[in-house]
Amino acid sequence: MLRFLLALAALSAALLLGACAPFHRPLAAAHRAGVREVEVRVVVAQESFMFSAQAPGVSAATGGGLIGALIDSSVQQSRQKEMSAEVGAIVGPLLDYDYRFEAGLALGELLNAPNAFPLKIASSQVLAGMPPKAEQDARIAATKTGPAYLVLLLQYALEPGLGAFTTRTTALLWQAGNSEPSYRSAIIFQTPIGGGTRAAVIRRLTANDGRVIQAVMRDSLKQTLHVLGMDMAGARSGAVRTARFNVNGAWVTLAGNSFDEQPGRVVFRDQDGAMYSVRSTAP
Amino acid sequence: MKKPHLHRVGAALFALCAMAGTAHALTEGEPLSMVYEPAPEQAQRPNGPPVESLRAPQGCTLYLPTIEDARSNQVHAGHLTLMLPTVHATPRSVQSLRSGDAGAWTRDALLSTRRYGFRTVAGAPVSPAATRQATATVALRLAHAWSAGLNLVSHVVLKASYRLPGGEVATRLYHGMGTRANWASGNSEFMSVLNLGMEEAVRGMAADAAALCEGKPLPAPAAGQ
Numbered sequence: 375m376l377r378f379l380l381a382l383a384a385l386s387a388a389l390l391l392g393a394c395a396p397f398h399r400p401l402a403a404a405h406r407a408g409v410r411e412v413e414v415r416v417v418v419a420q421e422s423f424m425f426s427a428q429a430p431g432v433s434a435a436t437g438g439g440l441i442g443a444l445i446d447s448s449v450q451q452s453r454q455k456e457m458s459a460e461v462g463a464i465v466g467p468l469l470d471y472d473y474r475f476e477a478g479l480a481l482g483e484l485l486n487a488p489n490a491f492p493l494k495i496a497s498s499q500v501l502a503g504m505p506p507k508a509e510q511d512a513r514i515a516a517t518k519t520g521p522a523y524l525v526l527l528l529q530y531a532l533e534p535g536l537g538a539f540t541t542r543t544t545a546l547l548w549q550a551g552n553s554e555p556s557y558r559s560a561i562i563f564q565t566p567i568g569g570g571t572r573a574a575v576i577r578r579l580t581a582n583d584g585r586v587i588q589a590v591m592r593d594s595l596k597q598t599l600h601v602l603g604m605d606m607a608g609a610r611s612g613a614v615r616t617a618r619f620n621v622n623g624a625w626v627t628l629a630g631n632s633f634d635e636q637p638g639r640v641v642f643r644d645q646d647g648a649m650y651s652v653r654s655t656a657p
Numbered sequence: 658m659k660k661p662h663l664h665r666v667g668a669a670l671f672a673l674c675a676m677a678g679t680a681h682a683l684t685e686g687e688p689l690s691m692v693y694e695p696a697p698e699q700a701q702r703p704n705g706p707p708v709e710s711l712r713a714p715q716g717c718t719l720y721l722p723t724i725e726d727a728r729s730n731q732v733h734a735g736h737l738t739l740m741l742p743t744v745h746a747t748p749r750s751v752q753s754l755r756s757g758d759a760g761a762w763t764r765d766a767l768l769s770t771r772r773y774g775f776r777t778v779a780g781a782p783v784s785p786a787a788t789r790q791a792t793a794t795v796a797l798r799l800a801h802a803w804s805a806g807l808n809l810v811s812h813v814v815l816k817a818s819y820r821l822p823g824g825e826v827a828t829r830l831y832h833g834m835g836t837r838a839n840w841a842s843g844n845s846e847f848m849s850v851l852n853l854g855m856e857e858a859v860r861g862m863a864a865d866a867a868a869l870c871e872g873k874p875l876p877a878p879a880a881g882q
Binding site for chain 1 (some may be wrong): 686694728729732740744747750753755799801810830879
């Protein structure tokens, strides 16, 4: 029994250490040189802007545990009902604007711009769902003789209070038939959209057939791909920069090492290697 | 003293590992059943808050000549994305859920308005003899479920186009949001949270249809409609 418990403890420790290991895995020069072509897939699994009641934190207040978690869950349930009208007022007018469509346009622009990406792109596609595991494994195995495989798992959101539009993306590159990715990174894009009441923000985003929201959506993927390209090309970190960043509706100041200069944007890496592209004029 | 402590740690670790295992109980290869099952109607509890009841006027027929699946993505009905609760969180893993026949699901959900006292007729022409009636073509615009913290959440949107007296057509969107505790991220759990969202959207539509049957004007659209 004791041996079993110790094995279990060792396994859990390994899992926990794995979770704490640095997520960012830079693309080694040898790996970069080994990529002749890459197939790019952007996975956008969500269908609309997703809202849910924020965790009230009862479980933390009661010292955690199942009972606290259940109370949290039931409190969230009643708040979710209350949120329904509010969510309808936000998501309803935005239903006709398709992130995947705008992402497809941004990818097309990238393909048409010479040297915009450090790897030669053989094909690119925006997917409406994650391929099943077997298909994904087969696709990774095919990199042994075929092009490398770059997957971007992208989630987009309007921050609560509609202060900012954010995308959060994990980029993974597989090559040479290896099941472990040779490159892995986290890229966060954010741009402020707030100012005025909720109705005013929605009106502004959807005016002129949604010109503003569509431009923000396209810009988010263009910036994400640009930052990804810079990191894959080995862009070095420079001076420390700060930026205002919206987390769950609250503005906080983040700091990190800048690795690109762009008018109106701050592009930096935090201490864990996560990359940000944030507007410099945020509140 | 030492041994019971080890047992407790062991039990906790076992529970943790078991939970990690069930966190991926979703079956990607199997589409969601898309079987509509309404929750039981809320009943008033002794000394509890009053329950809002919805009853259609007597003899009210709800004609639904067309019911269509107009989702922009008809292949998927949800996803399970794992993200750590950090400022720099990005999706660590994504699994998508395939959708079954959402057209039949929507039809069955709309037929369930009979629980509110409607005579609901789907896919048949409007009878000119019906005096108390409401007519609408309905499209399913969105049906998606996802995980949020300890919960599963769904958002369902129905678009109804009402034929008003005088030939005018008025359109309304009905949003329904479901939420429930996520035990094992199972397909049936995703299906049941989608049903909760659908039920709320259908109830919103039934309230407007009841007003039309009573000869009242269609309530003004809420924000976002």
